[in-house]
Amino acid sequence: MDADLHCHSKMSDGSMGIDELVLLAKRLGLTAIALTDHDTFAGVTRAQVFGKRHGVTVLSGMELSTWDTRRGRKAHILCYGCQHPGRLEGLCKKTGDSRRRAAEEMLKKVLKLYPIAPEIVVRRAQGSTNIFKQHIMQALLEAGYADGLFGEVYQKLFHPQTGDAYVPVEYPDVHEGIRRIHEAGGIAVMAHPGEYHGMELLVELAEKKEIDGVEVWHPRNPPALLGQYQEIAQRAGLLMTGGTDFHGLYTQNHLPLGSFGAPEEQAKKLKALCGAANR
Numbered sequence: 001m002d003a004d005l006h007c008h009s010k011m012s013d014g015s016m017g018i019d020e021l022v023l024l025a026k027r028l029g030l031t032a033i034a035l036t037d038h039d040t041f042a043g044v045t046r047a048q049v050f051g052k053r054h055g056v057t058v059l060s061g062m063e064l065s066t067w068d069t070r071r072g073r074k075a076h077i078l079c080y081g082c083q084h085p086g087r088l089e090g091l092c093k094k095t096g097d098s099r100r101r102a103a104e105e106m107l108k109k110v111l112k113l114y115p116i117a118p119e120i121v122v123r124r125a126q127g128s129t130n131i132f133k134q135h136i137m138q139a140l141l142e143a144g145y146a147d148g149l150f151g152e153v154y155q156k157l158f159h160p161q162t163g164d165a166y167v168p169v170e171y172p173d174v175h176e177g178i179r180r181i182h183e184a185g186g187i188a189v190m191a192h193p194g195e196y197h198g199m200e201l202l203v204e205l206a207e208k209k210e211i212d213g214v215e216v217w218h219p220r221n222p223p224a225l226l227g228q229y230q231e232i233a234q235r236a237g238l239l240m241t242g243g244t245d246f247h248g249l250y251t252q253n254h255l256p257l258g259s260f261g262a263p264e265e266q267a268k269k270l271k272a273l274c275g276a277a278n279r
Contacts, residue, residue, distance in 0.1 A: 003032040003267040004258045005059070006078065006191070006215065006243020008250075009047070012037035012063075013132040015248035018047045021257070025056045028258050032271060034243065036061035036078055039092045039099075040129045041085040059274050062088070063191060065095055065169070066177040068201050075174040075201055076191040078215065078241070081274030083185030091172055091180050096130055102167040103131035109165035110136055110157060116143045133158050134250040150252045174201070178210050187273055189213035189241050193229065194221035202229070206236040213270075217242025217260045219253045239273070240266045 008014035009021050016024070018035070025033045035047045035058055044060045051058035061080050068075040082088065107121060116139055125135040137154055140146045146153035157165040172180075181188045188211050193202045195218075205211045215221070216229045217240075233240045242262035244255050261267065 005034040010127040011043035032057035034059040034061040066174040067171040078189040079186040087184035098170040192218040213239030
């Protein structure tokens with residue numbers, strides 16, 4: 001079973017539409033993908049209907065943005081097979097509203113520095129649940145003010161510590177987010193622990209049995225730590241997942257869909273759990 005369990009579409013900060021994502025998966029010979037857009041389930045039903053039509057299983061998913069309060073870092077939690085997604089709607093709306101306010105403030109600051117029309121940014125974000133930094137950067141790139149999406153201009157504007165236009169988004173605490181996922185009947189998997197120096201948080205969540213799995217195979221997980229991630233997962237009886245974290249054009253890691261995935265037995269286990277959760 002060739003499965004990519006971490007994919008984003010235009011519904012959040014991916015550059016490809018849901019239909020395009022499914023068709024690409026089919027063309028690549030993937031039997032399953034998980035749609036895991038940021039803080040929204042909005043595209044899941046459509047993706048599953050379209051996937052069924054084209055012979056690609058689409059697992060229900062979402063990537064919940066949270067904050068590790070103890071360590072002062074971001075932490076992302078993948079939610080799979082959610083039985084009652086409506087129970088997470090309030091939490092996602094709160095994050096979405098904060099992201100929208102931050103995007104509006106960032107765009108105002110960018111417009112003071114570069115003479116682009118705000119309508120251009122809005123059009124780049126068409127189909128998304130929000131305006132993301134990638135949409136602003138695409139507008140700057142197309143207007144000739146940047147030579148790449150994540151290059152020097154991006155760092156100048158959006159670096160979390162020094163960015164001229166950066167405005168932080170408020171996220172729920174990671175423990176609250178996991179609790180709410182479980183209350184909604186979802187499977188909680190810690191995403192890419194290597195991206196935000198999340199080893200300490202992973203150990204804590206595993207030892208306290210708060211999470212159900214960990215994303216072991218991911219392009220931004222250091223290869224030297226894969227053995228430790230697997231050991232932690234095996235010791236705590238956690239599911240091990242994997243995915244490319246595919247964003248299409250909107251990524252610093254330009255990898256084809258399906259470049260990263262979990263071993264067949266782990267992917268089948270998640271698919272079975274998702275199926276059982278949604279019976």
